Amino acid sequence: MSKELTENENTLLRTAAYWLRGEMVLRLADASPSQELLHDSAQSNFEISCDALERVGLFISEGDYWRVKDSKNDHSVFAGQHTRSDLDHLLDGFACHSSYVRDLYRHHEAVTPTNNALRDVCLAMVKCGYMECISPKAFEWTDEFGPWLVRHGAWRLDEFEAASQADVDRVLATIPADAKERLSSSTCGDSPNFVRCFFAQWIDGKWEDGEWRLAPNDDWDICLAAALYAELHGK
Incomplete structure (x- = not known):
């Protein structure tokens, strides 16, 4: 059985899930029936991310589409029990999708988030050892996040x-x-x-x-x- 999450891992799961959900809606809505019913275009970063978001309860698979659950349910979703495996899959989506994100795709350079949602993810990554804060506004990946970055060709x-x-x-x-x-x-x-x-x-x-x-x-x-x-x- 996959181990339970620590407090810091729970924070990372929540912040990464919120940010990743926003990315999926932003990037997929125009080519989908609606903002609540998304098609992943059979593209790996979208497929992996949407699947991970279903694992944590923010998306529901409906045939060829992903239904975005009402954001009002977020509190009840994250009040439930998640495992380390859920976080691993979410980080897998995050790493895969990072190559398509302006603030993240230069994986050997400092990350300077331009929005609060991504900054929250970076701060949570720091607490889990996957990033370090090198200035009040900038972060760097650590070797601890190497498994995810190597898996997706970033390192x-x-x-x-x-x-x-x-x-x-x-x-x-x-x-x-x-x-x-x-x-x-x-x-x-x-x-x-x-x-x-x-x-x-x-x-x-x-x-x-x-x-x-x-x-x-x-x-x-x-x-x-x-x-x-x-x-x-x-x-």
Whole structure:
């Protein structure tokens, strides 16, 4: 079972959900039946974000559309119990969509929010260790948010210090041959797909054949992934 959220994580979930909902309505309403019934255009940043917003109770899936729940229900929605998995998926949508947002898309530069909703998200990210505040108005991503940024191509694995060869050998010795073949294939040839496929089944320090996790999370060891990627793809 996914663990419960801390107070700071709950704050981050709420602020990120409010901001992301606003982004979806802003960007999808013109090509949708209404502001309350959105079509995601089969675009990844919209699909992932809308799905995450459904997980936290702000959207409802209706066939090919997403119905935006009445904002008056926000208090009751967030009075309920959410899990760390819900937050992970929401951050997945946030990271994927960030490449389309003027205040966020330069992922190696400081973030200077131009609206209060995004500033609230950044402040909540600071409390969870995913950003640091470098001035009263500016923020920088930290390595702790690396799993999400690498997954969506905003950062590269070779930007992280690779784990030791001993760690690589130990991990490779425990992964089934067919899984190693898949991780070495062109399907996992770029770092976003490599980390997605590796960490989907590398869970709590071991390979899980019967599981497939969808969203990045704090358990992703990006330094280990960097070393494995270099080993399997000669990078």
